[in-house]
Amino acid sequence: MAERRPLLELKNIDKRFGGIHALKGVDFDLCPGEVHAIVGENGAGKSTLMRILAGVYRPDRGEMYWEGRPIQLHSPKDALDHGIAMIHQELSVMPVLTVAENIFLGRQPTTSAGIVDWKRMFAEADAALKRLGFSLDVRKRLEEYPLGVHQLVEIARVITSGAQVLIMDEPTSALSPKETERLLELVRELARQGHSVIYISHFLEEVMQVADRITVLRNGEKIATLPAAETSKDELISLILGKEVSFFKEPYEGKVVVEETEPHEVVLSVRHLSKHRMFEDVTFDLRRGEILGIYGLVGSGHFELGKAIFGLWEYDEGEVFLDGQPLPKGSTRESIDAGIAYVIESRKQGLFLDAPIYQNISLAHLNRITGFILSGNQEVTVAQQAIDRVGVRPNNPLLPVGNLSGGNQQKVAIARWVVFPPKVFIASEPTRGMDVGAKEEVLKILRELSDNGVGIIVISSEPETVLAVAEHILVMSKGRIVADFEDVEVTKDMLLDKA
Ligand SMILES: Nc1ncnc2c1ncn2[C@@H]1O[C@H](COP(=O)(O)OP(=O)(O)OP(=O)(O)O)[C@@H](O)[C@H]1O
Numbered sequence: 001m002a003e004r005r006p007l008l009e010l011k012n013i014d015k016r017f018g019g020i021h022a023l024k025g026v027d028f029d030l031c032p033g034e035v036h037a038i039v040g041e042n043g044a045g046k047s048t049l050m051r052i053l054a055g056v057y058r059p060d061r062g063e064m065y066w067e068g069r070p071i072q073l074h075s076p077k078d079a080l081d082h083g084i085a086m087i088h089q090e091l092s093v094m095p096v097l098t099v100a101e102n103i104f105l106g107r108q109p110t111t112s113a114g115i116v117d118w119k120r121m122f123a124e125a126d127a128a129l130k131r132l133g134f135s136l137d138v139r140k141r142l143e144e145y146p147l148g149v150h151q152l153v154e155i156a157r158v159i160t161s162g163a164q165v166l167i168m169d170e171p172t173s174a175l176s177p178k179e180t181e182r183l184l185e186l187v188r189e190l191a192r193q194g195h196s197v198i199y200i201s202h203f204l205e206e207v208m209q210v211a212d213r214i215t216v217l218r219n220g221e222k223i224a225t226l227p228a229a230e231t232s233k234d235e236l237i238s239l240i241l242g243k244e245v246s247f248f249k250e251p252y253e254g255k256v257v258v259e260e261t262e263p264h265e266v267v268l269s270v271r272h273l274s275k276h277r278m279f280e281d282v283t284f285d286l287r288r289g290e291i292l293g294i295y296g297l298v299g300s301g302h303f304e305l306g307k308a309i310f311g312l313w314e315y316d317e318g319e320v321f322l323d324g325q326p327l328p329k330g331s332t333r334e335s336i337d338a339g340i341a342y343v344i345e346s347r348k349q350g351l352f353l354d355a356p357i358y359q360n361i362s363l364a365h366l367n368r369i370t371g372f373i374l375s376g377n378q379e380v381t382v383a384q385q386a387i388d389r390v391g392v393r394p395n396n397p398l399l400p401v402g403n404l405s406g407g408n409q410q411k412v413a414i415a416r417w418v419v420f421p422p423k424v425f426i427a428s429e430p431t432r433g434m435d436v437g438a439k440e441e442v443l444k445i446l447r448e449l450s451d452n453g454v455g456i457i458v459i460s461s462e463p464e465t466v467l468a469v470a471e472h473i474l475v476m477s478k479g480r481i482v483a484d485f486e487d488v489e490v491t492k493d494m495l496l497d498k499a
């Protein structure tokens with residue numbers, strides 16, 4: 001790899017957003033057939049650098065070279081013309097179309113009469129997928145396949161349309177372990193076939209497994225570029241954070257003891273809750289000050305369960321009681337008033353990206369804040385305290401949430417609920433997209449809330465997250481609770497095994 005001439009070079013890239021210096025003279029290069037990972041804290045500048053490379057943003061300063069020749073990218077189309085494509089988290093595939101149509105979206109092969117040549121399209125789509133190492137029924141509608149497959153199809157589409165460089169920004173954050181494994185294999189296969197991949201992730205194990213080289217950004221600066229084979233996870237963490245730390249040691253390295261819950265009174269009772277095709281006969285109790293983890297793979301029904309308890313969805317059967325009182329179903333307003341808080345797993349749905357941070361925080365508490373008669377200024381002050389507490393950066397409550405990096409947006413979603421602690425906090429994938437340091441901060445906040453008597457449900461598909469905080473763990477699979485761990489030793493493998 002080292003002798004190879006870079007396909008793409010970025011030199012001295014600088015980018016500011018108003019007062020924020022997002023990239024400070026960053027150098028980056030990419031070789032043919034290489035997987036180059038970028039890691040760094042939330043807000044370090046990873047996505048900004050990639051948006052520059054994908055033609056979304058213009059740098060304020062710096063040069064870009066393609067095979068040694070200077071290039072300028074004025075738009076995403078410019079980048080695509082150079083063979084640089086970004087796989088976005090909001091995929092552009094069309095679930096109602098067949099797999100083959102998705103692969104050839106907008107450029108279907110046609111017969112001499114000018115109509116779509118279905119036979120050829122199916123055959124070519126099939127061949128394209130086989131070349132990438134997986135086989136799907138290309139005549140099936142994409143919606144019949146799970147989300148992880150949609151992403152593979154999107155990648156196949158981009159590759160068959162001629163992309164040479166593929167940018168993936170946190171591609172596995174919504175995938176199951178199996179889907180993640182398949183994606184990593186595909187990334188390696190793409191590299192073997194001569195494509196170059198830029199891979200951004202907070203999951204350092206994945207990064208170490210898939211990358212040839214790893215670049216660390218911190219605070220807009222390039223800190224290091226290292227061959228993956230010559231570094232370790234601990235070294236990466238200290239480079240990312242700029243200090244020596246070792247988080248999550250226990251859960252990552254094996255087992256945790258899930259301790260018996262203190263005999264506090266039950267705050268939330270869920271009884272025989274069912275929703276057609278989502279979850280079935282779910283029953284559990286949550287005590288004051290308890291952190292209950294609900295672990296499951298994507299699609300196991302655990303996210304849906306959280307939504308139903310909070311009232312985003314109605315359930316078909318069963319009951320929920322808060323402090324012994326039946327909780328009306330299907331009303332988030334009544335749930336919030338009764339003292340239930342909720343963080344949704346997809347932050348784009350849970351936040352108003354165009355609105356300032358402080359409004360995103362106060363909107364969740366409209367009743368309470370007007371009850372306390374907070375003025376606009378007080379709203380800002382309260383928001384300031386909340387975002388300082390969870391470490392949102394930049395910590396200016398007047399900024400629109402959409403200007404924050406992905407992980408910092410997620411922190412705002414949590415910050416909402418530290419202002420006036422609820423009785424019950426349902427946090428669905430609370431640390432998604434967060435760097436190692438931020439994850440630890442958020443888990444600490446959850447522990448603090450629980451010490452103050454808040455009953456917490458952490459719903460997650462990341463075993464580490466559940467193992468790191470929960471005192472009681474339920475595992476869901478195919479809509480049902482299939483395991484219940486309390487007062488026993490639990491390992492990551494045990495969770496994966498049950499799920
Ligand atoms: N459109 C924008 N307007 C204003 N500031 C922005 C904009 N996009 C990014 N920023 C700021 O630039 C900095 C870098 O953000 P970026 O999204 O590149 O971080 P990141 O490394 O991708 O973080 P994460 O891991 O959280 O996704 C952050 O301080 C962010 O708030």
Ligand SMILES: [Mg+2]
Pocket residue numbers: 046047048169405406407
């Ligand atoms: Mg980002």
